[in-house]
Amino acid sequence: MENILSVRNLSTYFYMDEGVVAAVDDVSFDLSPKEVLGIVGETGSGKSVTVKSIMRLIKHPGKIVSGQIIYKGQDIMRFDEKEMYRIRGKEISMVFQDPMTSLNPLYTIGDQLMETIIQHQKVSKEEAYKRAVEMLGMVQIPEPEKRMKSYPFEFSGGMRQRVVIAIALSCNPSILIADEPTTALDVTIQAQILDLMKDLQQRLGTAMIFITHDLGVIASMAHRIIVMYGGKQIEVGSSDDVFYNPAHPYTHMLLRSIPRIDRKIDRLEPIPGQPPRMIDIPKVCPFLPRCPRNVDECNQKIPDMIEISQGHFVRCFNPVGGGN
């Protein structure tokens, strides 16, 4: 199947006073239509910067230093701001973590929905209104027509996130990027929103990049998973690969370190040490200082991504074999 999005060797650096932060370093992946790709990682692993780079939303002192982003056969890295305008919201749209900051508190949600629709589609105001009401209904907001006149503050967190999803989907994008969309919500509300997103994704066939730090959330959502650490991809595979046969020591240890509700654990096995400080890091595996499986080669260079089974890649000289 033709890929809808291909990211090749994307690197985004931030030039800070203290030094250079390689927030995203040589990231490559493909996204096929109707696929849900999960990116999982801790704070500072580069997962958000990766998708912001795709949307070309990186601001000074950050800079995309290299890479190609091929969307439907075109390298959108070469697009100017004006052409990107057409892409953002229409072709690729985004849902952020905090629904309060992604909505404008001064406009009704009807205005905000219609703005997006009118901006990207040649439709009359009446049609935009109809479409907006339809979208609100689709994200299961009760009495959508009445709610068009409400302001964001009149909505609860979960409802706001539904509105944001409605806006993101209002122009039938080919790709929806969701950056920690449920992190700010309570668990029962999170379950509602995940349910809704899964349902809409299947119904509309939108490809999705889903970013989270929560291994449980990603397990229920993604077909394929990228694990990031210290700005690099360290493991890519189907969700079965990553959860049942984690190959990178970090993934392997992370899955053992988390408290779980589905298992009885006598003692957690935490990963020792700290995540890397990202400034001017040496050109070796970022996990090296915390890794119990390191070999001599680790001190010399960064390992390449190697395919250990079909579609399962890992960046490690000494990957973990066997099951978890």
Place this chain on the structure above:
Amino acid sequence: MKQPLVRIERLIKYFPIRAGVFKRVVAWVKAVDDVSFDVFEGETVGLVGESGCGKTTIGMTLLRLYEPTSGRIIVGEEDTTYYFLPTTKARSYLKRSYTDRFQQLLKEKGSTDSVIDSLQGIDRRYAEIFFGDAKGSASKFLSVMLSNMDEKRKKFRRDLQIVFQDPYSSLNPRLRVKTIVGEGPLTHRLVRGDKEVVERVKAVLEDVGISGEYIYRFPHEFSGGQRQRIGVARALALSPKLIIADEAVAALDVSIRSQVINLMKDLQKEHKLTYLFISHDLSVIKYVSDRVIVMYLGKIVESAPKKNLFDEPLHPYTRALMSAIPIPNPNIKKERIILKGDVPSPINPPSGCRFHTRCYMAVEECSKIEPQLREVKPDHYVACHLVK
């Protein structure tokens, strides 16, 4: 019977909402509404619920960072409810709760012995003081109770400590670690002089896995996980009896979170600590707690030993909460209970059972009659009409 370290009795905390020029109270936020539970020495009680359920308010009220609207907070052998009230209010509280009641009982029962016999626990102890040392005189009883208040307050502050959620805002950025951790022991005269402070601070820091060399550093020189360790060290420095951990690991990254959880468990064994562990995360609660209390909109809906609660959750809300937790296992097929709607406002909580508006099992009586917390199995308490 084992005596609880902390006993909370019918605790109520309402916050006023004021409006208008005269800041008149127009409504009350019923954050905690008639909650009772015990915490025994050496155990970890997990308090779990969604935002707005009152779990943090309980922690803060227990520490008297908020004054309770009503209810009793008993720590060890003392009623501490009046400790931080102004004298007049403390007097009227003591009169209302004890002397008036004892005198009334005396009238009914006839003899002091039968009054004492009819009472239990702290009431009995205070009745003995009232009829014994105070010889039935209210003013004498009050002066006994209100003596040495400074000492009592200090002991209370030393015995109960808290670790906050955010390791960034909970440490003063202008103070060195030595001052942050050493301030408590110095105030409480557990150490004297600079040399002892340094010794003490170094010892606690090593306890939480931070090198003693770092005592002259500032908080910004540490990572999030290390800061949280410093937060734990600050609580630990006073050798408290109870530590309230209010979402203590929620702000930490996954790989660091388990380090801090394990640390807290180890410290508990070493120092015989008791924890009140407040969290929204059921998987963390499952790992750390001995007993779990589930709250919804200011009420306890279920409370049970960990094993019973997780093996057989009885309240519909607990079951929904458990089924909503995403499990890191892609092929697990579980029946998700998706609750309708949002948590209602605690200003006007629903009538009857507060959960009935979202409950998938609710019947008519649920909206009319408030279910009481009752013991349905040994040690397993549930507030639901439908649980038999």
